[in-house]
Amino acid sequence: MAFSPPPPKPVSPGLYLVATPIGNLRDITLRALDVLEAADLVLAEDTRVTAKLLNAYGLSKKLQRYDEHVSTEVEARVLDALAAGQIIAQVSDAGTPLISDPGQSLARAAAEAGFPVHPIPGASSVLAALSIAGLPTERFLFAGFLPPKSGARRTRLEELAQTPATLVLFETGPRLAASLNDMATVFGPDRPAAVCRELTKLHEESVRGHLSDLTADPRLLGPKGEIVVVIGPARTEVATEADADAALRLALKTLSPSEAAAEVARQLGLNRRDLYRRAVAFKSE
Incomplete structure (x- = not known):
């Protein structure tokens, strides 16, 4: 099958938060590749990990380590680069940047300084x-x-x-x-x-x-x-015995007692063993 994706649009200067694959390298998006190809600098948690991704797509880019240990010293240089009209891409080792990853400080500083900050969405565990x-x-x-x-x-x-x-x-x-x-x-x-x-x-x-x-x-x-x-979420209301019985009788129309008990326990947050005993009793009626 031949794919005909929309043509790429020019990448304007600014900071781009680029999601990367969480495992399968084919999960990179076309737009992420466009930004990485255009980037003057790629900020990465681990430059070795990011280099493997870039190499897989034939991209050779200037890489800069950016994590919680060096973020302060790098941040000023990145802001200077943005002021000079450069395209900066920030990636995590896997997934969407800033989600349990460093980078919030830079994104906030760039936005406060008036520079465009763009999300490039993609993989997220x-x-x-x-x-x-x-x-x-x-x-x-x-x-x-x-x-x-x-x-x-x-x-x-x-x-x-x-x-x-x-x-x-x-x-x-x-x-x-x-x-x-x-x-x-x-x-x-x-x-x-x-x-x-x-x-x-x-x-x-x-x-x-x-x-x-x-x-x-x-x-x-x-x-x-x-x-x-x-x-699963905490129940905001405690299920009554009548709630459990009604749910069990409904589930027993299509499920075995064991399956019905498991399903109702999941739905209502009740003890599965107690529900199973009730389900067996209902089934024998």
């Missing part, structure tokens, strides 16, 4: 995980990385526990099992969740279930790769 988690998407809160130590992590989780929106968190493989246990303790074992790993990459994997299921899943004991955890 937050949205990718949210789209496949099977959890409500009408409201969500991105909470970034949790603290590494259990005490601080539980304190942070307690702050989030009653949030009436789906939660999206980043976690590392070595800490995942401990974090899931803390989540089950603070949020309750029946809170629905999903662990999405290595999104868009060769070993992409998504594991869904209640937190009690995920804490017991051997696949989640120290997995490798980039990990996003999505957790």
Whole structure:
């Protein structure tokens, strides 16, 4: 199939926040390539990572490391370059810049100085995980990385526990099992969740279930790769026994007792074992 994309438009001077692939290099957008090709300077967290992306598309560009350790010293030079009418592209190692990445200071300084700041949207592990988690998407809160130590992590989780929106968190493989246990303790074992790993990459994997299921899943004991955890929202109202019975009877029209109990537990945040016993009783009526 021959593709006929719209012709590129000239790239004007300014700062461009360019989203890059989170795994599969083909997830770069045409507009991102246009900006990177036109850029006088590319700011990168890790210039080695960005060099691989640029090389994959035959681009040779001046690269400058830009992270939380060097951002202050680089910022003044970037503002001077913008004042001289240059095109500056800022990228993260993977995904959308400024999302749990350095760069907010530069974007704010550029905007306050009157320079154009443009988003070049593209890949985002937050949205990718949210789209496949099977959890409500009408409201969500991105909470970034949790603290590494259990005490601080539980304190942070307690702050989030009653949030009436789906939660999206980043976690590392070595800490995942401990974090899931803390989540089950603070949020309750029946809170629905999903662990999405290595999104868009060769070993992409998504594991869904209640937190009690995920804490017991051997696949989640120290997995490798980039990990996003999505957790269902806190219930704003406690489901009554009548609510549970009505939902079970409806689910039993198409599902087995075990499946119906799991589905209603996910919907209402109730104990699956109790629901299963009721479902079996309804089925035998």
